[in-house]
Amino acid sequence: MNKASVISVRDELHYSEAVVVSEGENCFKIDSKIITGIEKSWWHFRIRLTLISILISSYSNPLHWIRGINYLIHLRKKFLGNFKLKKLVKVDGKYYMGLYTPGWNDDIYKRFIISELNHYKSIEKSVLRFNHVYLAITKKCPLQCDHCYAWDVLNQKDQLNENDLSNIISKLQAMGTGQIHLTGGEPMLKLDILINLISKSKNTTNFWINSSGFKLTNEVAKRLKNAGLTGVFISLDHFEKEKHNNFRKFKDAYYWAINGAKNAIENQLVVVFSVCVTNDFVSEENLMAYMQLARKTGVHFVQFLEPKEVGHFKGKEVTITQENIAILESFYTKINFSNEFLDFPIISYHGYYQRRQGCFAGGNRSMYVDTEGNLNACPFCHTNSGNILHEDFENQLSAMSIQGCPTY
Numbered sequence: 001m002n003k004a005s006v007i008s009v010r011d012e013l014h015y016s017e018a019v020v021v022s023e024g025e026n027c028f029k030i031d032s033k034i035i036t037g038i039e040k041s042w043w044h045f046r047i048r049l050t051l052i053s054i055l056i057s058s059y060s061n062p063l064h065w066i067r068g069i070n071y072l073i074h075l076r077k078k079f080l081g082n083f084k085l086k087k088l089v090k091v092d093g094k095y096y097m098g099l100y101t102p103g104w105n106d107d108i109y110k111r112f113i114i115s116e117l118n119h120y121k122s123i124e125k126s127v128l129r130f131n132h133v134y135l136a137i138t139k140k141c142p143l144q145c146d147h148c149y150a151w152d153v154l155n156q157k158d159q160l161n162e163n164d165l166s167n168i169i170s171k172l173q174a175m176g177t178g179q180i181h182l183t184g185g186e187p188m189l190k191l192d193i194l195i196n197l198i199s200k201s202k203n204t205t206n207f208w209i210n211s212s213g214f215k216l217t218n219e220v221a222k223r224l225k226n227a228g229l230t231g232v233f234i235s236l237d238h239f240e241k242e243k244h245n246n247f248r249k250f251k252d253a254y255y256w257a258i259n260g261a262k263n264a265i266e267n268q269l270v271v272v273f274s275v276c277v278t279n280d281f282v283s284e285e286n287l288m289a290y291m292q293l294a295r296k297t298g299v300h301f302v303q304f305l306e307p308k309e310v311g312h313f314k315g316k317e318v319t320i321t322q323e324n325i326a327i328l329e330s331f332y333t334k335i336n337f338s339n340e341f342l343d344f345p346i347i348s349y350h351g352y353y354q355r356r357q358g359c360f361a362g363g364n365r366s367m368y369v370d371t372e373g374n375l376n377a378c379p380f381c382h383t384n385s386g387n388i389l390h391e392d393f394e395n396q397l398s399a400m401s402i403q404g405c406p407t408y
Helices: 037-058 062-080 107-120 162-175 187-200 218-227 241-248 253-266 284-297 322-337 350-357 393-403
Strands: 005-008 019-023 026-030 032-035 088-091 094-096 130-136 177-183 206-211 229-235 270-276 301-305 346-349 366-369
Touching: 032 037, 037 062, 037 088, 037 107, 062 107, 062 350, 107 177, 130 162, 162 177, 162 187, 177 187, 187 206, 187 218, 218 229, 218 253, 229 253, 241 253, 253 270, 253 284, 270 284, 284 301, 284 322, 301 350, 322 346, 322 350, 346 350
Parallel strands: 130 177, 130 366, 177 206, 206 229, 229 270, 270 301, 301 346
Antiparallel strands: 005 019, 019 026, 032 088, 088 094
16 A cells, blocks of 8 residues: 555454554545444434425425435335444545435435436426436456356447547436446546546546456545546455355456555545355355454445356356345344444345335436447346447437336
């Protein structure tokens, strides 16, 4: 870490509290921690005051204030679970309940709330068309991951140049998009383009990067933060170095994932470990060992992704078993909503809510734009429903939205 010494407030390996970084004669505090207890209750109360303020400014009828706040609470429980909120994540002055809700409190967060209220009762205000969009910026990648959803086009010639990508982002922002997740391939191979795309775009969108952590040095993390990056999803598919490296077919994959995460945390980015929870991996012991590593590293969230029969997994029996679904769901609720694990990162688990509520991708609140500019339901559902650079893409998008998610 550039000769920096990182000392936790509580202990050397426990990053659930803010950490102090000293480098030479300089010393500064990283504004990053998991918030629980009375402090969580205080900030959650402040968040609710913001919601009430938005409701009052959006509806003249007090009845809609009450029904609107109940709608939002019910919506949160749809995604995160029908439990009492136990923890928040604070990074660089913003507060996060989940990965796909913008951090409180800024204009993007407020617009997100207004957009969700618009699903309850129409509001005459500017709303978001998309909560989040995945945008693949390159087919290039040094890894050969077992579960790669872009396997069919991996390391082929890129078709979209920087100007094309900038035009796509402009279209997404014009429609209203809360988060844009820049992915690939490995987007870090296009660092200068990444920085240009983020820094030259409007500040109406939070930008994230989905990466293996490849070449995410401290200096690179600093440049990305200065460009306006909000956070980074880092794929880490095992808590054991050799098993992760083997899964990724790259001898330094574990090194880059762990050190990339630490560098991102040091530069006050929101950091997520994303794991493909294969049937071979799922057990209480493995999941706990993984979460302990995530806590030790200091990441704020962990994302569980179930394997899908797409890309490198196409034609393979990878669908998660009912027995393993039960293990995952029990573990998810335990880590997020029990007092014993308050200092662990928050788990985001799409399968948990998708099986209960359906999927909000497929052009509903989310979609995936691939390296050709094609519209897809999500990174794991390659529907190829038109092209965002075509003049009639909005009609194609409408058709995809009507069809929705082909899986849920």
